[in-house]
Amino acid sequence: MVIEVGNKIPSCRLHQGNPGNRVDIAELIANKKAIIFGVPGAFTPGCHRTHLPGYIADYEKIMAKGVDIIVCISVNDAFVVDAWGKSAGAENKVVMLADPAAEFTKAIGMELDATPVLGNIRSKRYAMIVSDGSVSYLNVEPDVFEEFCQIACNAVQNGLNSKVYQVTAQKLNVPSNVIKNSLSGLVHLFSESAKLSLNEIDFQDSVLTIGFNEDAKDSLLKTYKQILEEVRKNLSNVSLSVPHYRNLEWRFDIQVASRALRQQVEPRMIFKLTTMENDTPVCKLLQTDTNNLSHMVSKLEAALAEMKTNHCRRIVRNI
Amino acid sequence: MEISKKVLEGLETCANSSHFSDQAFEDLCQITFGVIMKDKVESDIQGIKSLASISDKSILKQAYASLITFIAECARVDASSASINTTLEDCKFTQERISCFTGIYFQRKHQIRQLLGGISFRLPHIVDTDWRMDYVVKSNSLEKINAINYTINFKVEDQNENRNDVQFCCSVEELQDLVWKLKEAIKAVERFS
Numbered sequence: 001m002v003i004e005v006g007n008k009i010p011s012c013r014l015h016q017g018n019p020g021n022r023v024d025i026a027e028l029i030a031n032k033k034a035i036i037f038g039v040p041g042a043f044t045p046g047c048h049r050t051h052l053p054g055y056i057a058d059y060e061k062i063m064a065k066g067v068d069i070i071v072c073i074s075v076n077d078a079f080v081v082d083a084w085g086k087s088a089g090a091e092n093k094v095v096m097l098a099d100p101a102a103e104f105t106k107a108i109g110m111e112l113d114a115t116p117v118l119g120n121i122r123s124k125r126y127a128m129i130v131s132d133g134s135v136s137y138l139n140v141e142p143d144v145f146e147e148f149c150q151i152a153c154n155a156v157q158n159g160l161n162s163k164v165y166q167v168t169a170q171k172l173n174v175p176s177n178v179i180k181n182s183l184s185g186l187v188h189l190f191s192e193s194a195k196l197s198l199n200e201i202d203f204q205d206s207v208l209t210i211g212f213n214e215d216a217k218d219s220l221l222k223t224y225k226q227i228l229e230e231v232r233k234n235l236s237n238v239s240l241s242v243p244h245y246r247n248l249e250w251r252f253d254i255q256v257a258s259r260a261l262r263q264q265v266e267p268r269m270i271f272k273l274t275t276m277e278n279d280t281p282v283c284k285l286l287q288t289d290t291n292n293l294s295h296m297v298s299k300l301e302a303a304l305a306e307m308k309t310n311h312c313r314r315i316v317r318n319i
Numbered sequence: 320m321e322i323s324k325k326v327l328e329g330l331e332t333c334a335n336s337s338h339f340s341d342q343a344f345e346d347l348c349q350i351t352f353g354v355i356m357k358d359k360v361e362s363d364i365q366g367i368k369s370l371a372s373i374s375d376k377s378i379l380k381q382a383y384a385s386l387i388t389f390i391a392e393c394a395r396v397d398a399s400s401a402s403i404n405t406t407l408e409d410c411k412f413t414q415e416r417i418s419c420f421t422g423i424y425f426q427r428k429h430q431i432r433q434l435l436g437g438i439s440f441r442l443p444h445i446v447d448t449d450w451r452m453d454y455v456v457k458s459n460s461l462e463k464i465n466a467i468n469y470t471i472n473f474k475v476e477d478q479n480e481n482r483n484d485v486q487f488c489c490s491v492e493e494l495q496d497l498v499w500k501l502k503e504a505i506k507a508v509e510r511f512s
Contacts, residue, residue: 195460195461195462196462196463197462197463232461235460235461236458236460236461236464238460239458239459239460239461242470242486242487242488243486243487243488244487244488244489245471245487245488245489245493245494245497248496248497248500248501250500250501250503250504252504252507252508252511258436258438258439259439260395260435260436260438260439261394261395261432261435261436261438261439262395262396262397263396263397264436266436267508267511267512269504269508270442271445273485273487275487284443284485285442285443286442286443286444286445286473286475286485287441287442287443287444287445288444288445288446289444290505290508292444292445292446292447293501293504293505293508294505295447295448296445296448296473296501297498297501297502297505299448299449299450300448300450300471300494300497300498300501301498303450303452303469303471303494304491304494304495304498306452307452307467307491312452312467315454316454316465316467319454319456319465
């Protein structure tokens with residue numbers, strides 16, 4: 001069960017300094033205003049360079065805002081967490097707690113499967129403000145994979161942007177080539193699936209062979225459903241275009257005279273037909289007389305009626 | 320009715336029995352109307368005995384030219400028989416010749432007016448409509464399209480009677496929109512008449 005604003009922090013014993021020193025998180029923050037933040041791993045680049053140091057640096061400011069205690073929780077053994085805290089200068093500022101079995105992390109639904117990178121289940125990056133034991137504010141970092149899906153999503157609509165590679169490559173400490181290839185792969189997966197209009201089951205089957213884990217598969221499916229409609233619309237715009245009807249304006253005139261002939265009474269229907277050709281509207285001015293007008297209408301009505309014939313229905317049903 | 324002095328003079332020449340006998344006058348009328356209606360040609364005038372016998376060709380020319388102008392002008396303003404009578408009487412036409420002229424004139428008037436009506440410019444005119452219904456299966460960029468697509472062709476003639484078709488395609492909803500708008504237009508016409 002994922003924790004939400006308004007929920008109470010569950011009681012759970014975490015390790016501080018060494019495995020023997022147990023601290024119950026619920027007791028620790030009872031009757032206090034607390035900030036609890038979770039990190040995927042001690043000494044990992046993002047956590048070590050920016051996340052923890054950020055809290056340490058702004059410690060005075062945070063305390064000035066009425067916060068009583070700042071707690072950092074990571075799924076590591078107690079020794080590592082302690083050493084990390086000391087190396088970052090967290091003593092007397094941030095309480096460093098270890099959740100080695102991810103007991104607390106799972107209890108609040110913040111577990112992150114980091115097996116490929118860190119070897120086991122870790123914690124998502126999150127931050128929450130807790131007042132009197134219940135969550136008043138919660139912010140969770142979106143899953144990296146989900147972010148990738150979103151980036152691929154944008155890329156399908158707007159094209160791949162090399163700036164994005166640089167930024168993501170830096171964040172994850174991975175060469176930008178790898179990012180580029182993985183994004184291209186995702187983009188290809190989404191656009192091919194949209195082109196073939198795969199339904200959910202077919203999409204999941206295709207993804208199965210690639211070997212993603214469960215969460216990844218869910219993110220992929222979610223993103224796919226999100227962009228399916230748009231991508232199909234864009235693809236249909238790309239395919240060969242014939243002048244396509246857009247609008248028809250009409251005006252009923254009666255010609256009363258011309259230079260060559262006075263005293264006329266000639267009814268005339270004037271049309272402005274707008275068609276889209278290669279994404280530009282083209283307006284044509286046409287006219288017709290009343291006989292041709294009724295003839296036109298009867299022919300086009302017959303065309304519409306064709307749709308309801310058995311022959312047409314059979315084809316639509318069977319293809 | 321605007322008739323220039325020259326034309327009036329020419330008409331007087333027509334009226335003059337010394338230049339044109341009754342038979343000659345009648346033949347001249349017939350052939351002039353024929354030329355206007357495009358079933359005779361000016362060179363046919365040589366073929367008519369009574370007209371060929373007239374020695375002074377310039378008189379024949381003058382009479383023919385003014386007669387043609389007069390006929391066109393009458394048709395243009397849709398002159399009443401009263402005003403035609405008055406004008407011809409002023410040109411010294413005898414009653415016989417007047418009735419001969421007006422007889423043929425009113426018989427042919429409608430057609431002449433139609434011809435004149437066609438002279439002015441006009442927008443490209445729709446004369447016919449063709450349609451085709453397709454079922455779109457797939458394209459090279461998109462599969463499983465499965466949609467019905469109509470192609471409509473309007474046969475359009477411009478002033479010089481050159482064909483200049485307008486072709487476009489539309490989906491079912493768009494065709495319904497088009498037909499609805501056209502039906503509105505028809506209703507407006509019917510309400511008016």
